[in-house]
Amino acid sequence: MAGFISEETIEAVTNTSDIISVVGEYTKLERRGGNDFWGCCPFHGEKTASFHVDGDQKFYYCFGCHASGNVIKFVMEMEKVSYPDAITTLAKKAGIPIKYKDGAAPDPNFKRDNSAELYTDLYERTASMFHYMLTETEQGKKALEYVTKRGLTLETIKKFKLGYAPADRKWLRGFLRKKNYSDDFLNKSGLFSQKYPDYSFFSDRLMFPIFNRKGQVVAFGGRVLPPANEKERKYLNSGDLPQFKKRETLFGFNFAKESIRQNKRIIFCEGNMDVIAYHQCGLDYAVATLGTALTAEHIKMIQGFVADGAVYLSFDSDGAGEEATKKAIKLCREADLTVKVIRLKGAKDPAEVMLKFGAENLTAQVNSAILDSDYFLLRLGEKYPIDTPEGKTKAALEYFEYVDSLRSDIQKESCLEQLSQTYNLKPEAVKRDYINRNQARERINIRPNNNQKESEIQIKLDAELRGLIAVTADIDQFQVLRSSLSEDDFNNPAAKRLYRVLEECFNEKTTSVPDILNRCNDEALCRLISGDLSSGVYQKENVSAVVTDTIKLVKRNKIEDTRSKLLQRIKNYVIATEDDKKQFEALLTEKMELDKQVQTLLK
Numbered sequence: 001m002a003g004f005i006s007e008e009t010i011e012a013v014t015n016t017s018d019i020i021s022v023v024g025e026y027t028k029l030e031r032r033g034g035n036d037f038w039g040c041c042p043f044h045g046e047k048t049a050s051f052h053v054d055g056d057q058k059f060y061y062c063f064g065c066h067a068s069g070n071v072i073k074f075v076m077e078m079e080k081v082s083y084p085d086a087i088t089t090l091a092k093k094a095g096i097p098i099k100y101k102d103g104a105a106p107d108p109n110f111k112r113d114n115s116a117e118l119y120t121d122l123y124e125r126t127a128s129m130f131h132y133m134l135t136e137t138e139q140g141k142k143a144l145e146y147v148t149k150r151g152l153t154l155e156t157i158k159k160f161k162l163g164y165a166p167a168d169r170k171w172l173r174g175f176l177r178k179k180n181y182s183d184d185f186l187n188k189s190g191l192f193s194q195k196y197p198d199y200s201f202f203s204d205r206l207m208f209p210i211f212n213r214k215g216q217v218v219a220f221g222g223r224v225l226p227p228a229n230e231k232e233r234k235y236l237n238s239g240d241l242p243q244f245k246k247r248e249t250l251f252g253f254n255f256a257k258e259s260i261r262q263n264k265r266i267i268f269c270e271g272n273m274d275v276i277a278y279h280q281c282g283l284d285y286a287v288a289t290l291g292t293a294l295t296a297e298h299i300k301m302i303q304g305f306v307a308d309g310a311v312y313l314s315f316d317s318d319g320a321g322e323e324a325t326k327k328a329i330k331l332c333r334e335a336d337l338t339v340k341v342i343r344l345k346g347a348k349d350p351a352e353v354m355l356k357f358g359a360e361n362l363t364a365q366v367n368s369a370i371l372d373s374d375y376f377l378l379r380l381g382e383k384y385p386i387d388t389p390e391g392k393t394k395a396a397l398e399y400f401e402y403v404d405s406l407r408s409d410i411q412k413e414s415c416l417e418q419l420s421q422t423y424n425l426k427p428e429a430v431k432r433d434y435i436n437r438n439q440a441r442e443r444i445n446i447r448p449n450n451n452q453k454e455s456e457i458q459i460k461l462d463a464e465l466r467g468l469i470a471v472t473a474d475i476d477q478f479q480v481l482r483s484s485l486s487e488d489d490f491n492n493p494a495a496k497r498l499y500r501v502l503e504e505c506f507n508e509k510t511t512s513v514p515d516i517l518n519r520c521n522d523e524a525l526c527r528l529i530s531g532d533l534s535s536g537v538y539q540k541e542n543v544s545a546v547v548t549d550t551i552k553l554v555k556r557n558k559i560e561d562t563r564s565k566l567l568q569r570i571k572n573y574v575i576a577t578e579d580d581k582k583q584f585e586a587l588l589t590e591k592m593e594l595d596k597q598v599q600t601l602l603k
Helices: 007-016 019-023 071-079 083-094 115-136 141-149 154-159 171-178 183-187 253-263 272-280 296-306 319-334 350-357 359-367 372-383 389-405 409-422 427-435 437-443 450-458 463-473 477-484 493-508 513-520 523-534 540-572 578-602
Strands: 029-031 036-039 051-054 059-062 163-165 205-211 217-224 235-237 265-269 286-288 310-314 339-341
Touching (some): 007 071, 007 083, 205 253, 253 286, 253 296, 272 286, 272 350, 296 310, 296 319, 319 339, 319 372, 319 389, 339 372, 372 409, 389 409, 463 540, 513 523, 540 578
Parallel strands (some): 265 286, 310 339
């Protein structure tokens, strides 16, 4: 006879679990007498603590959004899991054995999705193997020399469990088969090519295990080793998996969260090496995004820890880095977080500062970070000729976009005064132009949002984008599309953005056209979608065919791109040893398989 989790187990989990410790994993809590704790609510953005956790009654309540419940409900809401899964998670953490009613077995009608746990076990084992290859084998010697030359110590390499993925792309499959993993399971793991299942997704790369907040390996990032082909992607990250979502994960957060909590500050970086360099220098509150821009989900992860502290941004000083800094400031300010910008001097990234000048210099540069308002005024002063009236006007109008992101009227007024003093302008004129900023932009032909103008210029209405626009007419077809393609498979930046929007809407079951347009947040793209849908060119009966064609097209483009890179490798390959000859033959075999794939898709 099958049964459900017993009341005895539920009561033990409820009474034994430390709700203060559990909630403290998601937001910073401070004691206010007895066993009462307060912090910023992890369910909605706020800067003033209104979230109360009663350690004696084992209950939480938010006076802002009115979220409430016990420790089981908290885990259900934060982790988006079922009631039995929340109990199982807490029981495992507290060492409580799970018993079922009347001594029965688990209810077979309850289908627990444990795929995330299974994949996590696989990734943990693979990370250990990669780490061994880096630190203990001749194959990993080149990668180990590279990281040590970048200044990383063996202690740091061990802490972050850095590894090396062998150049032989068939090696990993053979290794994991010997560990009794099935081919079907491995095919879905994200560790292997979808087109050539025997080939590892990562090969001849320095490997960075990506950990979840619990410290479990859930994905990988791989860096190409020098010297590298210019056309080869410098960094590769795992795609979204059952246990891993890029938009909700930060590299290094598992190592940094306690320091973030204590120091009330966090450093957002661009790359994994940046994070590791900061940690080695004792600045262990650094994290990085994983192939995506900073997202609202990332901000929500850390908001409760730094609400009364500061966010530090450490992005590259090139055009892309400046744009990433600008967008990150806007996101943080909309969450009412204080922002500072680190402008590194004497080197291009934190690892180089550490190597050339040492940990103390890097720490000093972090402590010299400037407020975001100062950063904008400095950057705009470099961008525009502020010794001319027209230059001052353009700089001021772009600065107004930053002022718009501030939530406090006092902050806005203070920043306008700062603008007046910096550019030697009359405060009254600045305030008038701020109030009438849209008319002022029109007078000198500046759009309200430069990002939108840039995105509009970049939008290319090709077959990739048309295929995704078609899906908005029949969102059910997105399930078909996403089963074959991921965001990373698309080349068109606008198509990538729309895929991301459709993924979010699909997951949240908010799939009407207005929902999609509201989430899109790109005026030019919204106009394209609205125009195509209004024209009637996409009807539900023809969307299926468009999606099928789009899948074929994107797959073919990706294969042809891979084939082009492979041909370049074959062209430049030098055969000096018997092993080189075998590797060359493997490349030729891979090319033949690619040719077959292209021909199949052309049929």
